[in-house]
Amino acid sequence: MLAMLPVAARQILKAMMRTGTREYKSEYARHYFGQGKAQGIAEGEAKMLLHVLAGRGVEVPEDARARILECTDPAQIERWGRRAGTVDTIDELFA
Numbered sequence: 001m002l003a004m005l006p007v008a009a010r011q012i013l014k015a016m017m018r019t020g021t022r023e024y025k026s027e028y029a030r031h032y033f034g035q036g037k038a039q040g041i042a043e044g045e046a047k048m049l050l051h052v053l054a055g056r057g058v059e060v061p062e063d064a065r066a067r068i069l070e071c072t073d074p075a076q077i078e079r080w081g082r083r084a085g086t087v088d089t090i091d092e093l094f095a
Contacts, residue, residue: 003045003054003081004052043069045077052084053093 044069053060071077087093
């Protein structure tokens with residue numbers, strides 16, 4: 001989701017998320033927002049990327065879906081996220 005936001009909005013959202021400390025009550029929250037935060041963010045952005053592609057009618061074969069979901073590099077997911085709004089094929093996304 002962050003990759004889809006304009007730079008200014010992304011900076012504001014990140015600043016808001018840094019303020020204060022949070023005690024996570026559920027195992028899910030501790031994993032995705034605590035110790036496993038980076039992994040959780042990458043996973044969430046990858047899932048959002050797939051939603052954007054599906055919404056635009058871009059066919060995503062199973063191998064491409066796995067490649068996206070297994071990516072743990074936030075910079076790569078962000079690059080794909082910027083392209084997702086304009087590509088017509090999955091090959092264009094990965095180009």
